Amino acid sequence: MFSGTFTPKLDDKGRLFLPAKFREAMGDGLVITRGQERSIDMRTKADFDVFAEKFQNASQTDARLRGYGRMLFALASEQTPDKQGRFTVTPELRAYAGLEKDCVVIGIYNRIEIWEPQAWADYTAAQEQAFSDVSEEIFPGF
Numbered sequence: 001m002f003s004g005t006f007t008p009k010l011d012d013k014g015r016l017f018l019p020a021k022f023r024e025a026m027g028d029g030l031v032i033t034r035g036q037e038r039s040i041d042m043r044t045k046a047d048f049d050v051f052a053e054k055f056q057n058a059s060q061t062d063a064r065l066r067g068y069g070r071m072l073f074a075l076a077s078e079q080t081p082d083k084q085g086r087f088t089v090t091p092e093l094r095a096y097a098g099l100e101k102d103c104v105v106i107g108i109y110n111r112i113e114i115w116e117p118q119a120w121a122d123y124t125a126a127q128e129q130a131f132s133d134v135s136e137e138i139f140p141g142f
Contacts, residue, residue, distance in 0.1 A: 002107030007117070009101050014094060015086040019105060022112060023085045032093060032114075033076040037123055040089065040097050040114040045078060047110055089114070 006019040018026055029045030043051065058065055075096065079087045089099060098116040106113050115123070
């Protein structure tokens, strides 16, 4: 399970250090691609393969699914972190997410998201009330 918030920096070659607690899980390979709200989505290679299989088995006659697939798979980059735990965020994904140097990396159960810091701050501020409101609906008595 991935959880927590980290603030690594991109190096001059567009590489990012994986937080130490994520490195073992990503050691056998990872896939980064476009995420929602201009974030970058990262999954283990094995988890991405399961996700891709579900996509492949879905109805390709649905225009929404075709569009989603184009957006998701067009910028997908399969990688293996180096010995220091670094991986490259492609120029296309850096541009998509607005990443320059500073990043926010968050663990979300079975995946990781990478955000531009101000975009993350804006998103969390906008979502605070919805987060508070939905908890009772999803987890009564929690």
